[in-house]
Amino acid sequence: MTVKSILDAKGREVITIEPEASLHEAARLLGLRRIGAAVVVRADKTILGILSERDIVRVLGEHGAGALEMRVQDAMTSKVSTCREGNTINEVMELMTRGRFRHLPVEKEGRLDGIVSIGDVVKRRIEDVEREAEQIREYIATA
Template identity: 65%
Template sequence: MTVKAILDKKGHEVFTIGPNEKLLDAVRMLVDHRVGALVVTNGDHKIVGILSERDVVRVVGKDGGAALEKTVREVMTPKVKICNESHTVNQVMEIMTNGRFRHLPVERDGYLYGIVSIGDVVKRRIEDVEREAEEIKAYIAHA
């Protein structure tokens, strides 16, 4: 199973924010859209960073409420791991596990094309395992 299959099922919608926006606006977007991360772009759909809940907690824990006046650029993770549509679920799981990420932007031709979360990956993996189990049961029943 590939990232393409996940995106075909869930869609390509990604919530983005510009690097010069205030962290308070980013937090409001996270809450309003009920997501755990925003991909930071320059408006051209080129990825320049990612802002996760963990980034927000880290800076608020350090700077208190004043952190909300910082720009997204000051708080985001600038070195973003990405994947593409041809990555398998297992490859994405490995990237996420090794980097301890919960969100992985999907790039196509150098531009943001979608995002997969650990929830998307786990859901797809569970579906695959359940399907395989049913196939084995059917095979045994007809053997």
């Protein structure tokens, strides 16, 4: 199974934000959309960074409530790991575990093309294991 199979099932919509937006706007966006991260992009969909709930909490802890007036570009994670739709589920799981992050933008030809979360990856992996178990049960029943 690959990242493409996840994106084909869930879609390629990604919530993005501009680097000049305030952290207040970003926190509101994350809350309204009930998501844990937004990808920071240029107008041409080039990935500049990712802003997660963790980033916002970190900046709030360092600067207090006034941090909400800071710009997204000042709080985002700018060294973003990405994957491609050809990456396997296991490769993505390893990358997320090693990097200790829960959201992984999908890049195609240097542009944002989707996003996968740890929840997407775990769900797909469970579906694969259940399908394999059912196939084994069917094989044993017919043997």
